[in-house]
Amino acid sequence: VFVAGDVHKPLALVGELCPRAAPQDDAGWRKAWLAGMVLEEMGIKRAKDLVLGQDLLERVQHRLANLLQGSRLSAQERAAAGDTLVELGDPRFDPDFYGMPQKPLLGFVEIPAGPFWMGSDPELDKGSFEDEQPQQEVDLPKYYISCSPVTVGQWRAFVESSGHKPVIKDSLRGKSNNPVVLVTWHEALAYCRWLAERLSEDERTPQPLAALLREQGWEVTLPSEAQWEKAARGMDRRIYPWGGQFDVEKANTDETGIGGTSAVGCFPAGASPYGVLDISGNVWQWTRNLYQEYPYEPEDGREDLTGSDLDRRVVRGGSWFNDGRHARCAYRHGYDPEGYFDLGFRVVLSPGFPLRPSGAKKG
Numbered sequence: 001v002f003v004a005g006d007v008h009k010p011l012a013l014v015g016e017l018c019p020r021a022a023p024q025d026d027a028g029w030r031k032a033w034l035a036g037m038v039l040e041e042m043g044i045k046r047a048k049d050l051v052l053g054q055d056l057l058e059r060v061q062h063r064l065a066n067l068l069q070g071s072r073l074s075a076q077e078r079a080a081a082g083d084t085l086v087e088l089g090d091p092r093f094d095p096d097f098y099g100m101p102q103k104p105l106l107g108f109v110e111i112p113a114g115p116f117w118m119g120s121d122p123e124l125d126k127g128s129f130e131d132e133q134p135q136q137e138v139d140l141p142k143y144y145i146s147c148s149p150v151t152v153g154q155w156r157a158f159v160e161s162s163g164h165k166p167v168i169k170d171s172l173r174g175k176s177n178n179p180v181v182l183v184t185w186h187e188a189l190a191y192c193r194w195l196a197e198r199l200s201e202d203e204r205t206p207q208p209l210a211a212l213l214r215e216q217g218w219e220v221t222l223p224s225e226a227q228w229e230k231a232a233r234g235m236d237r238r239i240y241p242w243g244g245q246f247d248v249e250k251a252n253t254d255e256t257g258i259g260g261t262s263a264v265g266c267f268p269a270g271a272s273p274y275g276v277l278d279i280s281g282n283v284w285q286w287t288r289n290l291y292q293e294y295p296y297e298p299e300d301g302r303e304d305l306t307g308s309d310l311d312r313r314v315v316r317g318g319s320w321f322n323d324g325r326h327a328r329c330a331y332r333h334g335y336d337p338e339g340y341f342d343l344g345f346r347v348v349l350s351p352g353f354p355l356r357p358s359g360a361k362k363g
Contacts, residue, residue: 001042007053010042014056018063029072032063036084044088061091068266075249075256075267082177082263090177092265098161098198099153099176105206106199108144108349109231109274115139116230117237119294120330125239132330135237136295138226144209144349145223145231148264148277149179149285150191158191161198168340178261179283179344185313185337188222188286188345189305195347196220212349222288223348224303225332226296228316232280233329234273241272241280246324251281254323261320280327283344284315284335291334313337 001007017035022028039047039057047053064085068078094102101107119135120128153176159166164187166172171182183191199205199220200213212218223231232241240246248255250270252262265277272279279285291312292302301307312334318326319342325331335343 001046007042007046007050010038011047011050011053011056014038014060018056018060020059022063022066026073029067030077032060032067033077033081033084035060036064036081036088040084040087057088058091061085061088064088065090065092068263069268071249071269075252076258078266079252079258079262082266083175086175086177086263090263093151093153093177095153097202097204098157098195099151101147103147105144105209107147108209109147109276111140111143111145111227111231111274113140113142114235116233116235118226118229118296118330120328121237124237125328125330127239127325127328128330131293131332134295138230138296140226140230141351143227143351145227145276146346146348147275149283149344149346150188151264152176152178152180155180155183155191158194162190162194164190164194167338171340174261175263177263179264179278181261181283181342181344182340183286183343183345184340185222185286185335191345192220192222192347209349212351216351218349218351220347220349222286222345223350224298225287225289225314225316226298227348227350228279228285228287229329231274231276232272232317236273238273239328239330240270241276241329242270246327248324251318251324251327252278252320253281253318253327254321256281256320258320279346280317280329282320283317284319284333284342285317286335286343286345287314287316289314291332309337311337315343 014035017031047057064081067081093099115137118138120132121135122128152174156172167184168182242250250267252258271277288303290302290307291314314332315335321342
């Protein structure tokens, strides 16, 4: 390619490594990943200049997207394949629609109304902390939560559309299919307001979402602690989104060894009971809540968005930088609103606040 300008031989190699038939074993999936690396090395523009190259590029893009969304290969391999996919163009996201997921309802997942158990019972969870207690039942109305944290690509769309000047410019420099980090709590709220406006005004917004925003006064905002935790653990008292025991293959934590953010969605086996992805590990996620002790009482002002900048806000989920104990569904930590290192966020579409507690009932 670089000396003789021959792109046909490497494209033939891509076709051999990634045939039309789906792989039947791990070796086949690794070959598909290698096909992506071949295209990345030869240059995407060169591939697109030929009809054959364009067809092969699309085949490899979708094959790697399927690799990330399945439980194939190791977590480290899937994360590395995600890095290759982002260089080819990740077909799971729509660059012409604010980088939103190409999923039903733009990737928003419905969380049904009803009670759930919030916090920790130290008799059931030996890794629990005092600020997670007492465990109590909290009743929530229906809401929708984004299936993954906001990505760098989505954050970049916000910055370019709104003219927002990021507090930390490096927030724009990550891989577009990875969660954005280096974002303050106030910036996360600014993104929520912008997204609400865009989805309300854009004719391409799926009708169910558009109706909630335009006709019923729902809002796009940061999740409350209760909303985040219910989306993570469902209706039972599970410790992790996937069950009762930590699993290094189900979340991007320090034990996984990736050492940084990873493409969203490459830990499908770590999904919550509702199918919410990357809710444990990868990046910490801002909530709307002020950091206060339990029992959890929404009416006490803990969900107020107008508190002092000196008041800490709750983050949830842990990150690649933390161990599995921090990735538990009930773990909570207070952070300065201007903090940002490994902090990202996800959003909810909600009917509004406050939420309805059903009392502090020890589990």
